[in-house]
Amino acid sequence: MPPGSLRSRFAEHARAQAEGGTNIEATCELRSTTRLGLPPLQFGSLRLPSRYLLAPLAGYTNLPFRRVVRALGGLGLATTDLVNARALLVANRKTLELIATDPEDRPVAVQIYGANPIEMRDAAQWLENYGVSSVDINMGCPVHKVTRGGGGSAMMCDRAATVRLVQTVVEAVRIPVTVKMRLGWDEETLSAPDFARDFEQAGVAAVTIHGRTRNQGFAGNVNQAGIRAVVEAVERIPVIGNGDVRTVQDAERMLRDTGCAGLAIGRGALLNPWIFAQLTRWENKGDPGPSGGYDERLDLMDRHFRFLVEQRGEHFACLTFRKMSTWYCRVLRAGWEIQQGMIRLGSFAEFARMVDKLRERGPVRGWEEWLLHESPIKVPAGPISYW
Numbered sequence: 124m125p126p127g128s129l130r131s132r133f134a135e136h137a138r139a140q141a142e143g144g145t146n147i148e149a150t151c152e153l154r155s156t157t158r159l160g161l162p163p164l165q166f167g168s169l170r171l172p173s174r175y176l177l178a179p180l181a182g183y184t185n186l187p188f189r190r191v192v193r194a195l196g197g198l199g200l201a202t203t204d205l206v207n208a209r210a211l212l213v214a215n216r217k218t219l220e221l222i223a224t225d226p227e228d229r230p231v232a233v234q235i236y237g238a239n240p241i242e243m244r245d246a247a248q249w250l251e252n253y254g255v256s257s258v259d260i261n262m263g264c265p266v267h268k269v270t271r272g273g274g275g276s277a278m279m280c281d282r283a284a285t286v287r288l289v290q291t292v293v294e295a296v297r298i299p300v301t302v303k304m305r306l307g308w309d310e311e312t313l314s315a316p317d318f319a320r321d322f323e324q325a326g327v328a329a330v331t332i333h334g335r336t337r338n339q340g341f342a343g344n345v346n347q348a349g350i351r352a353v354v355e356a357v358e359r360i361p362v363i364g365n366g367d368v369r370t371v372q373d374a375e376r377m378l379r380d381t382g383c384a385g386l387a388i389g390r391g392a393l394l395n396p397w398i399f400a401q402l403t404r405w406e407n408k409g410d411p412g413p414s415g416g417y418d419e420r421l422d423l424m425d426r427h428f429r430f431l432v433e434q435r436g437e438h439f440a441c442l443t444f445r446k447m448s449t450w451y452c453r454v455l456r457a458g459w460e461i462q463q464g465m466i467r468l469g470s471f472a473e474f475a476r477m478v479d480k481l482r483e484r485g486p487v488r489g490w491e492e493w494l495l496h497e498s499p500i501k502v503p504a505g506p507i508s509y510w
Contacts, residue, residue, distance in 0.1 A: 164199060164385045166301060166328040166329045166361070168299070169230060169328070172198070173198065173406075174199055175199050175398070175399045175402045176200045176202070176385060176386065177189065177192060177201040177202060177388065178303075179204055179261075179303075180204070181204050181205060182446050183393060183446070184203060184389075185204065185431075187427055187433075188427060190228065190430050191396065191423055191426050191427045191430065192392060194426075195423075196399065196403065197399035197400035197402060197403035197404070200257075201230075201231050204222075205261045205264060206218045208236065208242040209239070209242050211246045211250075212242060212246055212249065222250075223434065230256035231255055232259045232301065233250050233253075233255050233259070234258075234260070234303065235260060236260070236261040236264065236269055237272070237273075237274050238272055238288070240291045243292050245295075248295055248296055250296075251296045251297065251298050255298070257299040259300075259301045260289060260302045260303070261274065261303055262276060262278045262279060262285070262303060263305045264276060265305070270337070276304070276305050276308065279305065279308050279312075279314055280308055282317065289322055289327060290326065293327060299328035299329070300327055301328055301330065301331065302322055303331040304331070304333070305332070305335055305336055306333070306349040306353075308338065310336060315332055315349065315352070315353050316353050317356070319332075319353045320357060323357045323360050327360060329384075330361075330363070331362075332349075332350050332353045332362060332363070332364065332365060333365045334346045334347060334349055334350045334365070345377075347376075347381050350362070350364050350377070350381040350383060351382060354383055354384075361385060362381075364383035365386070368386050368388050369391040369394055370398075371405050394454060396415070397414040397415050401413075401414060417485065420451070421455070421478060424455075427447070428474055437470060440471075441468040441471075444465075445466050448465035448468065449465075455481060455486075456486075456487050456490060456493070457481060461477050461480065465477065
């Protein structure tokens with residue numbers, strides 16, 4: 124790697140830590156070069172406003188959520204829920220709702236999955252005509268309903284066929300094509316570096332790597348060395364790190380230890396939608412500043428629900444918000460009564476009454492300290508074959 128590059132600076136900082144704890148001079152050097160301005164993140168010709176991206180989360184990263192997060196600032200690119208390529212081509216109603224966007228929702232990527240090269244190619248062309256900023260191919264989803272058809276992380280089991288599929292998609296569109304994948308199917312087949320090299324040759328604009336295998340699901344810790352191996356496997360394209368970035372400290376650690384060019388944040392953004400703004404301030408000024416307080420989180424929840432009503436109407440907004448409300452209730456420590464009301468939400472009036480109750484009650488004692496040190500993030504549990 125060239126001396127003085129972003130990757131080499133992070134690598135030098137990591138070595139300094141390994142040799143004797145946190146090296147203050149190395150830390151200051153990292154932050155001073157960050158404040159001077161790092162190379163901008165680009166996906167091909169698409170220059171992104173920041174290197175901090177909203178990762179796709181099924182059921183959560185819909186247009187209303189993307190709108191409230193964008194309004195907080197610092198977001199480089201947002202990706203929709205993953206959608207089935209075939210369902211998109213037949214104009215499935217639910218699929219079209221998942222990729223709903225508007226002119227202010229830019230830059231935006233749509234993530235598609237499937238194992239049929241022709242369907243994936245046609246879906247990418249459809250999305251280009253639809254006006255999205257880029258297309259992301261999902262090779263990371265471990266859920267059985269996705270992998271059983273050969274999509275998601277099952278694509279890591281046949282390298283030759285997968286590379287041909289990806290190249291078919293790349294050659295079919297003018298917008299950037301990216302790939303999100305895991306380190307491999309299991310610990311015995313950590314194939315991501317080889318895939319990354321092949322994808323770069325095929326013309327992929329960037330690779331996002333979740334630092335776990337398919338067999339791990341969301342168990343255990345992210346393998347930072349595995350992500351670093353992918354970074355070192357490519358020559359030009361940016362590698363985006365993903366997995367367990369919940370705080371500014373987590374982000375700094377992943378950038379430093381892996382040398383990745385950016386971060387894709389999913390559940391961390393549900394826990395703290397201000398994280399993108401904080402990371403951008405940290406990069407530019409060295410100080411992330413505060414995340415949202417209790418009243419600000421109530422205001423955000425209110426805006427989010429109103430955007431859902433605006434997009435889908437009151438009835439469907441209530442149905443959609445029931446899932447998202449579990450995150451808000453967990454973070455706000457809303458209590459059993461409010462939480463039960465939210466998961467049975469039936470009208471805007473009911474929602475407004477519960478928000479008023481929470482506002483009148485205020486945060487529970489020790490809420491800020493609890494939020495700082497606890498992580499109310501839930502991930503799928505149970506045998507991975509049932510996901």
